[in-house]
Amino acid sequence: MGEMPIIDKAKCDGCGLCVSVCACGALKLVEKTVQAIEVDECRWCTLCELVCPNEAISCPFEIIIEND
Numbered sequence: 555m556g557e558m559p560i561i562d563k564a565k566c567d568g569c570g571l572c573v574s575v576c577a578c579g580a581l582k583l584v585e586k587t588v589q590a591i592e593v594d595e596c597r598w599c600t601l602c603e604l605v606c607p608n609e610a611i612s613c614p615f616e617i618i619i620e621n622d
């Protein structure tokens with residue numbers, strides 16, 4: 555199982571922005587709170603973290619691009 559973004563439910567107001575930027579269908583709104591549903595679908599793009607206006611999402615992973 556891969557790592558998923560961590561959602562602080564207390565900060566999430568259900569705006570749905572993260573769901574719309576996630577191209578992988580990994581996030582879903584359930585009763586006005588976002589949840590990480592499809593763990594295997596997350597491609598660690600970190601867009602959900604960037605787009606959230608309430609800083610409710612934090613991605614515990616770091617993307618490292620190595621050049622030859």
Ligand code: SF4
Nearest residue numbers: 576596597599600602
């Ligand atoms: S890191 Fe990217 S793929 Fe994973 S849940 Fe967030 S927006 Fe979706």
Ligand code: SF4
Nearest residue numbers: 566567569570572606
């Ligand atoms: S962008 Fe942030 S506040 Fe909006 S639904 Fe996603 S986690 Fe919640």
